[in-house]
Every structure is written in structure tokens, then in C-alpha cells.
Amino acid sequence: MAENNKPEASHFICHIINDDLKNGKNDGRLHTRFPPEPNGYLHVGHAKSICLNFGLAEKYEQGLCNLRFDDTNPEKEDIEYADAIANDVRWLGFDWQDREFFASDYYDKLYEFAVQLIKDGKAYVDHLNAEQTREYRGTLTEPGKDSPYRFRSVEENLDLFERMKRGEFAEGECVLRAKIDMAAPNMNMRDPTIYRIRKVSHYRTADKWCIYPMYDFAHCISDALEGVTHSLCTLEFEDHRVLYDWYLDQLDLPCHPQQIEFARLNLAYTVTSKRKLNELVKNGDVSGWDDPRMPTIIGMRRRGYTPEAIRDFCDRIGITKSDTLIDMGVLENCVREDLDKTTKRVLGVLNPLKVVIENYPEGKVEQLDAPYHPNNPDMGSRELPFAREIYIEQDDFMEDPPKKFFRLGPGREVRLRYAYFITCNEVIKNDDGEVIELHCSYDPETKGGNAPDGRKVKGTIHWVSCEHALQTEVRLFDRLFTEPTPDSNKHEKEWREFLNPESKVVISNVMLEPSLMSAEKETRFQFERTAYFCVDNKDSFDGKPIFNRTVTLRDSWAKLQAR
Numbered sequence: 111m112a113e114n115n116k117p118e119a120s121h122f123i124c125h126i127i128n129d130d131l132k133n134g135k136n137d138g139r140l141h142t143r144f145p146p147e148p149n150g151y152l153h154v155g156h157a158k159s160i161c162l163n164f165g166l167a168e169k170y171e172q173g174l175c176n177l178r179f180d181d182t183n184p185e186k187e188d189i190e191y192a193d194a195i196a197n198d199v200r201w202l203g204f205d206w207q208d209r210e211f212f213a214s215d216y217y218d219k220l221y222e223f224a225v226q227l228i229k230d231g232k233a234y235v236d237h238l239n240a241e242q243t244r245e246y247r248g249t250l251t252e253p254g255k256d257s258p259y260r261f262r263s264v265e266e267n268l269d270l271f272e273r274m275k276r277g278e279f280a281e282g283e284c285v286l287r288a289k290i291d292m293a294a295p296n297m298n299m300r301d302p303t304i305y306r307i308r309k310v311s312h313y314r315t316a317d318k319w320c321i322y323p324m325y326d327f328a329h330c331i332s333d334a335l336e337g338v339t340h341s342l343c344t345l346e347f348e349d350h351r352v353l354y355d356w357y358l359d360q361l362d363l364p365c366h367p368q369q370i371e372f373a374r375l376n377l378a379y380t381v382t383s384k385r386k387l388n389e390l391v392k393n394g395d396v397s398g399w400d401d402p403r404m405p406t407i408i409g410m411r412r413r414g415y416t417p418e419a420i421r422d423f424c425d426r427i428g429i430t431k432s433d434t435l436i437d438m439g440v441l442e443n444c445v446r447e448d449l450d451k452t453t454k455r456v457l458g459v460l461n462p463l464k465v466v467i468e469n470y471p472e473g474k475v476e477q478l479d480a481p482y483h484p485n486n487p488d489m490g491s492r493e494l495p496f497a498r499e500i501y502i503e504q505d506d507f508m509e510d511p512p513k514k515f516f517r518l519g520p521g522r523e524v525r526l527r528y529a530y531f532i533t534c535n536e537v538i539k540n541d542d543g544e545v546i547e548l549h550c551s552y553d554p555e556t557k558g559g560n561a562p563d564g565r566k567v568k569g570t571i572h573w574v575s576c577e578h579a580l581q582t583e584v585r586l587f588d589r590l591f592t593e594p595t596p597d598s599n600k601h602e603k604e605w606r607e608f609l610n611p612e613s614k615v616v617i618s619n620v621m622l623e624p625s626l627m628s629a630e631k632e633t634r635f636q637f638e639r640t641a642y643f644c645v646d647n648k649d650s651f652d653g654k655p656i657f658n659r660t661v662t663l664r665d666s667w668a669k670l671q672a673r
């Protein structure tokens with residue numbers, strides 16, 4: 111939005127709204143809604159819809175956006191999900207103030223609207239069974255047939271519907287249907303179901319109802335009751351728009367919202383369907399909805415993604431009418447850009463190799479002043495203890511280094527970040543020939559990282575004092591799937607076979623600088639030269655933060671693919 115000096119989002123929906131406002135439509139109002147079904151946790155696709163709906167309300171001065179729970183399927187819905195959804199929307203940075211609604215709050219009204227349709231001869235109770243209903247519906251190329259129950263009298267229909275409500279019929283015995291056109295080319299118009307019988311408790315209305323309205327019926331009426339002006343949904347609802355309009359045209363409602371469809375977000379190497387995400391959770395493929403590998407909002411949060419980065423991502427991918435597959439790298443770049451500005455730099459060694467600095471006095475500890483951010487003095491600095499024994503990264507040493515390896519090798523000199531130059535004098539190995547320790551010497555004249563004689567070293571490596579190190583665990587996360595489109599039609603059934611077995615790697619003996627001992631949950635850091643990390647919000651405890659790798663410093667996937 112304008113306040114961040116970003117270009118004003120402008121897409122085809124903005125153009126429609128601009129025209130509507132110019133023409134005085136809806137009395138100059140703009141009212142959108144985000145309508146999740148509380149049957150799972152929100153994912154990155156929902157973030158796109160949230161940013162669109164709430165974003166428009168922010169962009170236009172008169173704009174309002176409702177949070178509405180579209181809860182018309184009692185079997186799958188739960189208050190746990192509704193609460194989590196509200197939390198996620200708030201965490202993303204949006205506020206619906208007092209405009210929180212539930213479709214289930216409209217059940218009485220929806221029932222009355224259905225009765226009105228019956229009275230107007232536009233709805234009937236149908237007793238065809240499921241198989242017959244399928245048969246009568248026809249196909250895309252053949253018209254359907256009228257149900258023999260289609261011509262029941264208004265009185266009979268009113269009576270039967272009332273008895274449906276009272277629970278006199280079994281599930282599946284009958285439904286209420288709209289009387290539209292069994293020969294309509296659009297299948298959604300072939301007498302769609304309005305109410306079906308479900309003898310199950312609803313998480314909000316308990317056992318008050320045993321008939322529940324269908325989505326298409328409840329959704330448009332809920333929009334209209336709330337004064338929504340633009341009802342934005344994904345492209346799969348395009349074929350439902352005529353029905354949306356049909357219901358609203360038949361009934362007496364305060365307004366007639368305009369349904370506008372946009373392309374859903376498809377993100378490569380993951381799945382964005384609540385049903386499939388639920389399956390991953392149920393199968394134990396991930397540790398829960400908040401597993402940091404999940405594309406859910408709570409998963410991304412736990413991994414260390416920021417709301418700002420996710421909103422920036424939604425801005426960048428834009429709103430269009432055509433389906434595309436967005437590369438995960440686009441999202442990761444937004445995360446990197448945000449974290450680069452906002453995180454403190456710290457030192458952490460993931461695969462420790464011990465270094466003894468032989469000419470450094472035993473027992474001496476120097477507290478080195480190290481700034482938290484190279485370009486942002488406001489972030490302050492911390493003291494970094496330096497002592498005779500330190501850890502460096504195993505990868506930063508090679509016994510027989512090639513020419514271009516500017517880190518440590520026998521006889522070579524490198525700079526220790528914020529500290530001194532050291533030279534490797536001796537390599538200690540175990541019986542298996544593995545390098546277990548390096549003996550080095552330091553140049554006391556190079557404190558702070560420069561030699562007074564002007565001699566240069568090419569490499570700077572990170573390190574942590576052995577005695578002071580915080581030993582803890584990090585978790586390295588990678589793409590959840592090895593396939594860009596694991597759930598494409600091509601492999602609809604076997605999509606779980608494409609799970610990436612290396613999507614989570616735990617390293618349990620990392621050595622981090624001691625300032626991190628007090629790092630609080632959900633704080634993010636850049637471990638210099640390594641990656642961005644975030645303190646896990648579940649498994650960490652006081653004095654022992656556990657770190658999740660949020661994102662690498664560079665896009666190594668793009669490089670791999672280029673090769």
C-alpha cells in the first residue's frame with residue numbers, strides 16, 4: 111500500500127471498483143469479505159484472498175471487510191479452526207473490528223428464505239434417491255429430466271420442508287431443491303439442492319438443526335445480508351455465478367453483491383488444499399498443521415516467515431484471471447528481503463570443528479564488541495567472548511584445499527569475524543583419519559580484523575568460543591515435495607509419494623554464540639554466512655532455544671535447477 115512507497119496495487123478488480131465508485135453504484139460503498147470455512151487451518155492461498163479482500167478495504171477510504179465463517183458443513187467444522195483462522199488473519203496484520211460473522215448465525219433467516227422460495231413456487235422437496243438424482247441430472251452433453259416430485263403443490267412442499275426440519279426424515283431421504291431448469295447447459299442450474307438432511311451436531315448451533323443449507327444458497331445470501339458489494343472468489347466458482355445471481359434475484363434482500371472471480375494461488379513444491387494438508391497431518395507425514403514445512407499460515411509463522419513478507423509476496427504475484435504456478439523462490443525471496451533488513455546477525459556453528467589457538471593465553475577471555483547489523487546501528491551490538499578454544503565450521507577447513515578455497519587450510523591464514531587473523535599450524539586426526547582438531551596461532555596485532563602491516567587475507571569465517579557456546583538443536587527445512595506439482599491431475603492419487611524425505615534434517619549439537627541463550631520464541635536471526643533462523647515457538651524452553659531454518663541466504667534451488 112502507498113504508505114510503504116510500493117506502487118499502488120492496480121488490477122482488474124480495482125478497475126471494476128473504480129468504475130463502480132465513479133458511477134455511484136452501491137451508494138459509493140465498498141464492502142468485501144473473507145469467507146473461510148472453519149474446517150482446517152489457513153494456508154498461503156488463503157493469504158492471497160485475505161490480502162486481496164482486506165487490502166482493498168484498506169486501499170479505499172470507505173472500504174470495509176468482514177471476516178465471515180462460512181460454516182454450513184457440520185461434520186468437518188470446529189471452533190478450534192475458527193479461533194485459529196481469526197488468529198492467523200490478525201497475525202497477518204488485518205483487522206475486521208466488530209465485523210465478525212458466521213453463516214450459522216443466519217440459519218433462521220436462511221430457512222425463511224427457503225420457505226419464501228417454496229411459496230413462490232421456486233423450490234420443491236425431492237424424494238429421488240442419490241442414484242436417481244444422478245441419473246436425472248443428465249450430462250454435459252445431454253439435458254437432465256424433471257423429477258416426478260417437481261410438481262408437488264406449494265402446500266405439500268411447505269409441509270414436507272417443515273417435517274424435514276423437525277427431523278421426520280432420514281438423511282438422504284429427501285432434499286429441498288430450487289426449481290430452475292433441468293435442461294440448462296450450466297449443470298449448476300439443474301435444480302440445485304438448497305437444503306439437505308444431516309443428523310449431526312454443529313459446533314455452534316448444536317442440535318438445533320438437522321437440515322443444513324448448501325454453500326451456494328448460504329453464501330450469496332450471507333453476502334447480501336452483510337451489505338457486501340464485491341464478492342471475490344476463486345475461478346472454480348465462475349460457473350456458480352449465475353446461480354449466485356439467481357438466488358439473489360428471487361429473494362428480497364438489501365443488496366445484490368457482484369461476484370468476481372480471480373485465479374487461485376498455486377505454489378510449486380507444495381499443496382494448497384485443506385483436505386490434502388489434513389491428510390498429511392493425519393498420516394503423520396508432518397508433525398501438525400503448524401509443522402514449519404507446511405504452507406499453512408501457522409506453519410510459515412513457526413518457520414520464521416514474517417507477515418510483512420507474506421503480504422509483500424501477495425502484492426507481487428498480483429491478481430489475475432489466469433491460473434499460474436508460482437515458484438517457491440518468489441515467496442522465499444520476499445522472506446529474505448524482509449529478514450535482511452530486520453534481523454540481527456549472530457554467529458553460530460552448525461558442524462563444529464575445534465580450534466586451539468596455541469599462543470593465546472589460557473584462561474584469558476576477551477569480550478569483543480560486535481554490531482548486530484552492518485548497516486543499521488540502531489540494532490546495537492553485543493559482546494562476543496573470545497578465548498583460546500573455539501569452534502569453526504567443518505566446511506571452513508580443507509586439508510588439501512584447491513586454489514580458490516579462501517578459508518582455512520594447513521599453513522593458511524584467515525580472519526575470524528570480529529576477532530583476529532589465525533594461521534593453521536597443525537591438523538589433529540583420530541584413528542580413522544578424520545580431522546578432529548586444529549592447532550592454530552593468532553596474530554595479536556590483527557584485533558578487529560585488520561593487519562597493521564597491510565597484509566590481506568581473503569577469507570573471513572565465523573566461530574564461537576567453546577567454553578561459552580550455547581549447545582542446542584537446529585532444524586533445517588527444505589521443500590515438502592520433490593515435484594513442483596505433486597497434486598496435479600497427472601498424479602492425483604499418488605501425490606504423497608512425492609514427499610521429500612530430506613525436507614527436515616535435525617542437527618542436535620550446534621554451537622551458537624552465548625547471547626542467543628536468552629533468545630525468545632519466534633525471534634528471527636541471521637546466522638552469518640549460514641541462513642536465517644527463527645526460535646521455535648513450541649519446542650524451545652528457557653535457556654535452550656531451538657532454531658528453525660527459515661530460509662537460506664541465497665536461492666540454492668535456482669542454481670541447482672540451472673545446472
Ligand code: ATP
Pocket residue numbers: 144145146147148154155156158159342343344373374375376382383384385
Ligand atoms: P481448500 O481448497 O484449501 O479447502 P477452500 O477454498 O475450500 O480451500 P475456504 O475456507 O472455503 O477454503 O476459502 C476461503 C476463501 O479463500 C475463499 O474465498 C477461497 O476462494 C479463498 N481461497 C482458497 N484457496 C485459495 C487459493 N489457493 N488462492 C486464492 N484464494 C484461495
Ligand code: MG
Pocket residue numbers: 147
Ligand atoms: Mg471451500
